[in-house]
Amino acid sequence: MxxxxxxxxxEEYEKNFAELHPPLTQNSAxxxxxxxxxxYDSPCMKACPTHxxxxxxxxxxxxxxxxxxxxxIFKSNWVPLTCARACPVQVLCEGACVFVEKxxxxxxxGRLQRFxxxxxxxxxxxxxxxxxxxxxxxxxxxxxxxxxxxxxxxLSLLGYxxxxxxxxxxxxxxxxxxxxxxxxxxxxxxxxxxxxxxFGVKFKTNTKVGEDISFNxxxxxxxxxxxxxxxxxxxxxxxxxxxxxxxxxxxxxxEDVKNEKWDKVSVGKRVAVIGAGNTSxxxxxxxxxxxxxQVYVIYRRGTDDMSAYDFEYxxxxxxxxxxxxxxxPKKITGDNFVEGIECVKVKLGxxxxxxxxxxxxxxxxxxxxxxxxxxxxxxxxxxNNFINDIYEIKIERGxxxxxxxxxxxxxxxxxxxxxxxxxxKEVVNAAYDGKMAAHGIDKYLNSNKKSAIIR
Amino acid sequence: xxxxxxxxxxxxxxxxxxxxxxPPSNSAYQNCKAFEQGWGGTVWKTIGEPxxxxxxxxxxxxxxxxxxxxxxxxxxISDRPIERNFKEIAEIKKLWPDKAVIVxxxxxxxxxxxxxxxxxxxxxxxxxxxxxxxxxxxxxERGMGAAVGQVPEYCQMITEWVxxxxxxxxxxxxxxxxxxxxxxxxxxxxxxxxGVSLIxxxxxxxxxxxxxxxxxxxxxxxxxxxxxxxPAVKPIALHLVSQVARDKEVCLPISGIGGINNWKxxxxxxxxxxxxxxxxxxxxxxxxxxxxxxxEGLSNWMDAKGYKTLDEVIGKSLHRIDDFGNFNxxxxxxxxxxxxxxxxxNLCYIACDDGAHQCxxxxxxxGHNKTVVREEDCVGCDLCSIVCPVEGCINMVRLDDGKxxxxxxxxxxxxxxxxxxLSWENLAEFQKKHGIVIH
Numbered sequence: 055m056x057x058x059x060x061x062x063x064x065e066e067y068e069k070n071f072a073e074l075h076p077p078l079t080q081n082s083a084x085x086x087x088x089x090x091x092x093x094y095d096s097p098c099m100k101a102c103p104t105h106x107x108x109x110x111x112x113x114x115x116x117x118x119x120x121x122x123x124x125x126x127i128f129k130s131n132w133v134p135l136t137c138a139r140a141c142p143v144q145v146l147c148e149g150a151c152v153f154v155e156k157x158x159x160x161x162x163x164g165r166l167q168r169f170x171x172x173x174x175x176x177x178x179x180x181x182x183x184x185x186x187x188x189x190x191x192x193x194x195x196x197x198x199x200x201x202x203x204x205x206x207x208x209l210s211l212l213g214y215x216x217x218x219x220x221x222x223x224x225x226x227x228x229x230x231x232x233x234x235x236x237x238x239x240x241x242x243x244x245x246x247x248x249x250x251x252x253f254g255v256k257f258k259t260n261t262k263v264g265e266d267i268s269f270n271x272x273x274x275x276x277x278x279x280x281x282x283x284x285x286x287x288x289x290x291x292x293x294x295x296x297x298x299x300x301x302x303x304x305x306x307x308x309e310d311v312k313n314e315k316w317d318k319v320s321v322g323k324r325v326a327v328i329g330a331g332n333t334s335x336x337x338x339x340x341x342x343x344x345x346x347x348q349v350y351v352i353y354r355r356g357t358d359d360m361s362a363y364d365f366e367y368x369x370x371x372x373x374x375x376x377x378x379x380x381x382x383p384k385k386i387t388g389d390n391f392v393e394g395i396e397c398v399k400v401k402l403g404x405x406x407x408x409x410x411x412x413x414x415x416x417x418x419x420x421x422x423x424x425x426x427x428x429x430x431x432x433x434x435x436x437x438n439n440f441i442n443d444i445y446e447i448k449i450e451r452g453x454x455x456x457x458x459x460x461x462x463x464x465x466x467x468x469x470x471x472x473x474x475x476x477x478x479k480e481v482v483n484a485a486y487d488g489k490m491a492a493h494g495i496d497k498y499l500n501s502n503k504k505s506a507i508i509r
Numbered sequence: 510x511x512x513x514x515x516x517x518x519x520x521x522x523x524x525x526x527x528x529x530x531x532p533p534s535n536s537a538y539q540n541c542k543a544f545e546q547g548w549g550g551t552v553w554k555t556i557g558e559p560x561x562x563x564x565x566x567x568x569x570x571x572x573x574x575x576x577x578x579x580x581x582x583x584x585x586i587s588d589r590p591i592e593r594n595f596k597e598i599a600e601i602k603k604l605w606p607d608k609a610v611i612v613x614x615x616x617x618x619x620x621x622x623x624x625x626x627x628x629x630x631x632x633x634x635x636x637x638x639x640x641x642x643x644x645x646x647x648x649x650e651r652g653m654g655a656a657v658g659q660v661p662e663y664c665q666m667i668t669e670w671v672x673x674x675x676x677x678x679x680x681x682x683x684x685x686x687x688x689x690x691x692x693x694x695x696x697x698x699x700x701x702x703x704g705v706s707l708i709x710x711x712x713x714x715x716x717x718x719x720x721x722x723x724x725x726x727x728x729x730x731x732x733x734x735x736x737x738x739x740p741a742v743k744p745i746a747l748h749l750v751s752q753v754a755r756d757k758e759v760c761l762p763i764s765g766i767g768g769i770n771n772w773k774x775x776x777x778x779x780x781x782x783x784x785x786x787x788x789x790x791x792x793x794x795x796x797x798x799x800x801x802x803x804x805e806g807l808s809n810w811m812d813a814k815g816y817k818t819l820d821e822v823i824g825k826s827l828h829r830i831d832d833f834g835n836f837n838x839x840x841x842x843x844x845x846x847x848x849x850x851x852x853x854x855n856l857c858y859i860a861c862d863d864g865a866h867q868c869x870x871x872x873x874x875x876g877h878n879k880t881v882v883r884e885e886d887c888v889g890c891d892l893c894s895i896v897c898p899v900e901g902c903i904n905m906v907r908l909d910d911g912k913x914x915x916x917x918x919x920x921x922x923x924x925x926x927x928x929x930x931l932s933w934e935n936l937a938e939f940q941k942k943h944g945i946v947i948h
Binding site for chain 2: 087093095096
């Protein structure tokens with residue numbers, strides 16, 4: 055990079071990456087839990103993609119039954135600490151809280167869930183779930199992100215021998231590598247991994263399917279396969295200058311930051327992030343927190359069109375991010391290093407059949423924004439992956455096609471869930487997919503079983 | 510502004526709010542501070558026999574995070590030397606001639622002891638005496654307090670010892686720890702007391718420590734029953750006050766006590782016959798300052814309702830207490846849910862379905878549930894509107910026009926007149942005639 059932002063002191067880094075929402079104390083959790091109305095068939099539970107029995111777990115916090123509270127949560131969701139801290143609760147459970155309709159502040163469900171789960175992880179961790187007798191069948195899970203973890207945990211308790219294959223050296227997928235550190239630290243994600251490990255799930259890290267081990271080997275070795283590999287690399291911008299030094303993929307950048315060795319991550323003095331989704335906001339606020347002096351978001355449509363949540367947009371604004379809306383990058387300039395980004399203003403038209411507004415370039419509106427770093431955050435692809443070579447698996451619009459109840463792919467032995475089937479949603483959606491897929495697999499491998507497990 | 514002054518059994522005060530005989534009225538410092546902030550009177554913490562206290566003395570009952578819904582104590586009467594108390598009482602009375610200063614007394618059940626302390630109390634210049642026959646712990650084991658209050662004959666005898674020498678009004682404080690509070694109240698009347706104050710605290714164990722398994726409050730590992738007070742006892746106190754107020758033999762002025770937390774609570778006691786009220790737990794929780802709102806709230810209510818003096822309000826609701834047998838069986842109300850106000854918590858549904866009469870339906874509409882009352886099945890019990898967290902969302906709507914009237918007593922009489930048995934069949938016939946369906 056031509057101009058690298060000055061490194062900060064450790065204190066400054068820690069301050070910049072301090073968690074946005076501190077944990078509740080025992081007292082404040084009890085007070086908040088008591089404020090909950092304990093609704094019946096509650097709207098918050100319906101709004102949660104994993105359908106956690108929220109009013110029950112909150113009631114249990116109120117009565118001091120913290121172990122029971124954690125168990126209620128785990129019953130529906132195997133990565134609840136990550137969800138508690140990374141879920142967009144404003145648009146899910148808390149957005150559905152009846153207090154909102156009453157014109158009052160919703161219950162802080164996310165923070166209460168964090169309190170219950172952390173209380174469990176900080177306790178002597180008594181066994182909460184009993185495992186069914188081994189059924190002699192084994193399942194291979196590709197990817198240790200939220201869907202893979204959920205599927206592994208559920209299958210393990212159902213009596214399966216489960217092995218998770220993870221390309222990275224540290225497991226957890228996006229929970230470990232893709233969530234802004236001021237929301238969730240790596241160590242917290244790993245607590246969930248350890249918890250699931252304690253059920254007897256085996257993790258093979260540094261094992262990339264298609265490179266370190268062939269998919270065919272796995273296919274032969276296991277009675278069923280679950281694929282939870284998420285999405286691949288970021289979509290290319292397809293503009294000149296994309297290969298200059300200083301142009302990076304948002305996910306690589308975010309992953310670098312997740313190592314929590316802040317001074318080892320180089321960031322330009324002036325940084326432009328292309329795209330206005332939630333990943334863009336993570337990238338841009340992280341760049342700012344690493345010491346970038348000027349940070350920009352460049353997006354070709356308007357505020358109403360961007361996929362970033364309102365609270366993420368607000369966070370970026372409070373981090374002094376400058377937004378260039380209705381602006382399209384045309385060219386990244388510079389010889390070897392990024393020196394600037396040439397943009398052009400666009401006019402927005404009517405919405406097309408995908409619900410996106412058409413863009414029309416305004417002639418002679420080009421301008422150059424001098425920057426030292428460009429972060430690409432315009433979506434991800436599922437391409438360049440072993441999955442494309444499995445002929446019975448159908449991929450439509452970049453998503454693996456599965457049965458909506460069983461999560462079975464075109465190949466009866468292969469199941470899939472998470473971002474690779476939904477194109478990129480929340481951790482909580484992946485957690486649900488993985489759990490449901492486990493039951494799909496159980497139904498497939500154990501079709502004579504009379505009833506589903508009741509714990 | 511309405512006139513809040515009152516006269517309770519000959520004891521006059523500028524407003525009906527008195528400190529109860531308890532820790533807040535323990536000393537000159539406290540009583541002086543209370544008067545400065547507006548309290549109309551004080552019942553000085555009971556003086557009498559030599560005692561020594563222990564620690565811990567109090568235990569609190571929290572309900573769903575609400576602190577001190579109830580308070581229990583094992584504190585005894587004043588543990589300060591009696592001479593010091595007399596001196597401070599005299600000083601306070603001199604400083605505050607317009608306020609009511611009542612002194613609570615408790616000594617051994619000996620005539621001479623009572624004669625002596627009554628005379629010395631009168632010498633302080635105070636306005637009245639309250640006899641502590643209610644203290645349920647510590648003193649009762651020594652033959653005092655509740656040990657006297659629970660036996661009408663003792664109550665009468667000792668009250669007579671006091672009234673025969675007293676030149677100032679005497680209130681008898683009644684314990685609720687009896688089967689029928691009317692009997693000790695009548696005993697007080699027979700002994701020429703000028704009024705009764707009730708209720709004293711209720712026998713209680715506030716709780717058990719789930720870590721140590723000790724009884725609370727724990728005195729180095731040991732515990733005992735104590736006296737229970739605070740907001741949670743108010744309904745019991747209201748009932749007992751009304752019982753004494755309605756008794757035709759008692760006919761004494763009442764100082765109401767028990768869980769009074771604010772002006773509304775106080776007003777309820779007054780409407781059921783109290784001409785003054787005494788407060789302890791609320792002050793122990795929040796301090797003397799609460800009296801400002803009490804005075805203001807009561808006064809504003811009286812102004813809004815057009816009452817000029819407290820006398821117009823005292824006992825105003827008593828005539829509405831009646832026997833169950835005189836209630837109109839044909840009065841019909843049903844619950845109606847205002848769908849505009851409903852927030853879809855479904856608490857009315859689960860309360861009705863599990864806890865009452867299964868007459869609310871839950872229908873999924875647009876991702877949430879719609880709760881609808883089946884009016885033909887609704888028994889008008891009011892549970893749904895009680896549990897509803899939204900003000901005015903569930904209303905009990907009257908369906909009868911009040912023209913038809915049949916009480917249980919009338920119905921039984923009618924059966925008798927018609928030479929009919931009181932049987933399920935005959936009752937069903939009556940219900941059928943009036944469209945009452947029991948399912």
